[in-house]
Structures are given as C-alpha cells and as structure tokens.
Amino acid sequence: MxxxxxxWQVALGAEQQAVxxxxxxxxxxxxxxxxxxxxACQDQHAILRDSTSSAIVAAGRGPVAPAADxxxxxxxxxxxxxxxxxxxxxxxxxxAWRYLYALAAVQAxxxxxxxxxxxxxxxxxxxxxxxxxxxxxxxxxxVAFPGI
Amino acid sequence: xxxxxVLLSGLAVLAAGGGGVAIGALQHLHTAELPPAPAELVAALxxxxxxxxxxxxxxxxSPSVRAxxxxxxxxxxxxxxxxxxxxxxYRPAASASASLPPAAALHLAExxxxxxxxxxxxxxxxAAITGRTAALLASISACEASHAxxxx
Numbered sequence: 001m002x003x004x005x006x007x008w009q010v011a012l013g014a015e016q017q018a019v020x021x022x023x024x025x026x027x028x029x030x031x032x033x034x035x036x037x038x039x040a041c042q043d044q045h046a047i048l049r050d051s052t053s054s055a056i057v058a059a060g061r062g063p064v065a066p067a068a069d070x071x072x073x074x075x076x077x078x079x080x081x082x083x084x085x086x087x088x089x090x091x092x093x094x095x096a097w098r099y100l101y102a103l104a105a106v107q108a109x110x111x112x113x114x115x116x117x118x119x120x121x122x123x124x125x126x127x128x129x130x131x132x133x134x135x136x137x138x139x140x141x142x143v144a145f146p147g148i
Numbered sequence: 149x150x151x152x153x154v155l156l157s158g159l160a161v162l163a164a165g166g167g168g169v170a171i172g173a174l175q176h177l178h179t180a181e182l183p184p185a186p187a188e189l190v191a192a193l194x195x196x197x198x199x200x201x202x203x204x205x206x207x208x209x210s211p212s213v214r215a216x217x218x219x220x221x222x223x224x225x226x227x228x229x230x231x232x233x234x235x236x237x238y239r240p241a242a243s244a245s246a247s248l249p250p251a252a253a254l255h256l257a258e259x260x261x262x263x264x265x266x267x268x269x270x271x272x273x274x275a276a277i278t279g280r281t282a283a284l285l286a287s288i289s290a291c292e293a294s295h296a297x298x299x300x
Contacts, residue, residue, distance in 0.1 A: 094290065102283035105274075119271050119286050126290035127297045134298070141298055142219050144226035146290040 004107060007100040008056055008114075009064045011121070014096035015049035016066035018042070021073050021089040028082035034135065038086065041128050045093070048121055059111050083136035090129035091146075097122040098147025122147050185238035188273035192285055193231040195266055200224045201251035202262060213256060213299075220263070220295045227288050234281045260299040267292035 022042035029035050053063040073089075076082050101118035104110035126146035133141045203221045235241070254262065267289045274285035 098283060098287055098290075101274075101286045102280065105278055105282035105286075106280070115275060115282075119274065119289065122286060123267065123271070123290040123293045126294045130294040130297045140219070141216070142223055142291065142294045144223040144291055145230070145284075145287045146294065147287050 004103045005061055007103050011096040011100045012052045012056060013064055014093045015045050015052055017070055018045040018089045018093055019049055020070050021085060024073055025076050025082035025085045028076050028079055030079040083132055086132040087129050087136055090125045094122050094125040094147040182239040185235050185241045186277050188277050189231060189235055189281060190241045192270060192273055193235060196224050196228040196231060197248055199262060199266060201248050202254050205251040205253045207253065209256065216298050223291055230284060234284060256299060260296050263292050263295040263299060
C-alpha cells in the first residue's frame with residue numbers, strides 16, 4: 001500500500017472519529033444553537049465519511065472500518081470541554097486532509113478528483129473549527145495554516 | 149590565462165576593494181541558475197500583499213471587528229512570509245517586490261467578499277501546480293475561507 005493510500009485511509013479515519021466525537025460532545029453543550037451546530041457538523045462529517053469510503057472502494061481499495069470506541073476523546077466534562085473537543089476534531093480532520101492533499105500534489109497521476117475533494121474537506125474543517133473556536137477560545141479564532 | 153592566473157586576478161580584484169562587485173556578480177550567476185518562480189506563487193504573494201494593504205487601509209468598525217481584523221492581518225502576514233520563503237528557491241520575480249497602488253478602505257462586507265474570493269483563487273492556484281507549495285496554497289485557501297466566516 002502506498003503512502004497516498006495510507007493517507008487516504010487516515011482521512012477516512014479522521015472523519016469516522018469526527019462522527020463519533022460529535023455524538024460524544026453534543027449532550028454536553030448547553031445551548032440549543034450549539035447543539036444544532038454540532039448536529040449539522042456531524043451530518044457533514046457523516047456525508048464526507050461515506051463519500052470518502054465510496055471513493056476508496058471505487059479506487060479498488062478496502063476502506064478501514066471505524067473503531068468501536070475512541071478513548072483518546074474522553075473525558076468531556078462540560079460545555080467548554082465539548083467546544084474544545086469540537087475544535088480538536090476539526091483540526092484532526094484538517095490535518096488529515098491537508099496531508100493527503102500534499103501527497104496527492106507530488107503524484108504524477110493521483111486518483112481523479114482527489115485533490116479537489118481534499119481541498120474541499122480541508123477548507124470545510126477549517127471553517128467549522130473557526131466557528132467552534134469563536135465559542136471556545138475567542139482570543140485566537142483562526143490559524144494561519146489549517147492542517148499544519 | 150592559466151587557472152592560477154585567473155585565481156590571482158580574482159584575488160587582486162578582491163584586494164583592490166572590488167569585493168562587493170565580485171560578490172554581486174557571483175550572486176547574479178547563482179540566481180540566474182535558479183528556475184523561474186511559478187506564476188501561481190508570485191500571484192499568491194501579490195494577493196496577500198493586496199489583502200494586507202486593504203486591511204491596513206480599513207479603519208473604524210466595532211471593537212470586535214477590529215479584533216477580528218488583527219487576527220486576519222496576522223494570518224496574512226504569516227502567509228506572506230511563507231510565500232516569500234517558498235519563492236526564495238526560485239529566480240527573483242520583479243513583480244514580487246513591486247510597489248502596490250494605495251489600497252482603498254473596505255466595508256466589512258467587502259472584506260468578507262475579498263477573503264472568500266481570495267480563498268477560491270488560492271485553491272485554484274494550488275490545483276494548478278504540483279509539489280510541496282501546492283499544499284501550502286491549499287492551506288492558505290482554507291485559512292482565507294475561515295476569515296470569511298470570522299467576518300460574517
């Protein structure tokens with residue numbers, strides 16, 4: 001399996017973790033607006049997880065299965081911890097997609113559409129992370145290089 | 149002239165106070181050997197400079213908007229530094245250091261639109277090139293989309 005294949009699976013794994021993580025943090029949020037946002041984020045990650053899995057299958061590879069549990073995401077004690085976890089989930093996804101983009105960018109013939117998909121996913125996670133940072137750590141709402 | 153003679157002549161130039169000229173000539177030879185800078189990188193640097201100039205020209209706004217602009221400007225300055233570092237491995241492009249026309253102050257909605265447009269253009273530039281700098285432009289594109297979100 002190539003480094004690009006590995007990175008693709010890591011991106012899928014990050015999306016699987018995000019779907020799980022929003023289930024974990026959602027009940028800790030203390031406003032309906034944030035709960036709604038968490039559900040919307042989870043839906044977006046679920047769509048991306050499924051499309052990524054399908055793309056990996058279409059490329060002739062077998063997608064990794066999600067983990068049964070993600071112990072590294074615990075504990076989520078309160079609403080602030082939930083917001084911080086949401087930032088972390090988005091940053092993990094951004095890092096995975098940026099790395100996949102970087103590997104695809106040095107390939108002579110990467111799978112068709114992979115770079116565009118990675119760019120879209122990286123950008124979406126950066127935007128979602130900014131929304132959560134505004135609530136969790138408003139003093140530093142953006143990062144200059146998402147995914148790095 | 150023999151090789152020894154060439155070396156001695158070179159030393160004589162240095163000893164005669166022509167060191168600066170000689171070093172300049174060597175630097176010229178060095179940069180002439182470098183590959184030309186990709187147009188996408190040069191354009192990306194110009195875009196960052198233009199955005200910084202627009203932010204600097206924009207005064208007023210609520211304290212929260214001013215605080216947001218401080219973050220946005222700092223991110224663009226970091227992009228500018230990274231792009232300059234990336235361009236340092238190429239032959240210098242004259243347009244990369246050309247002075248910019250004075251920037252006009254923008255309203256918040258205009259700045260937001262400029263960030264969104266910059267994100268789209270950075271993604272297109274990233275897609276047009278290969279290699280490590282493509283991922284840098286991809287990340288810059290994502291950051292600028294987050295700026296548009298921040299200024300919403």
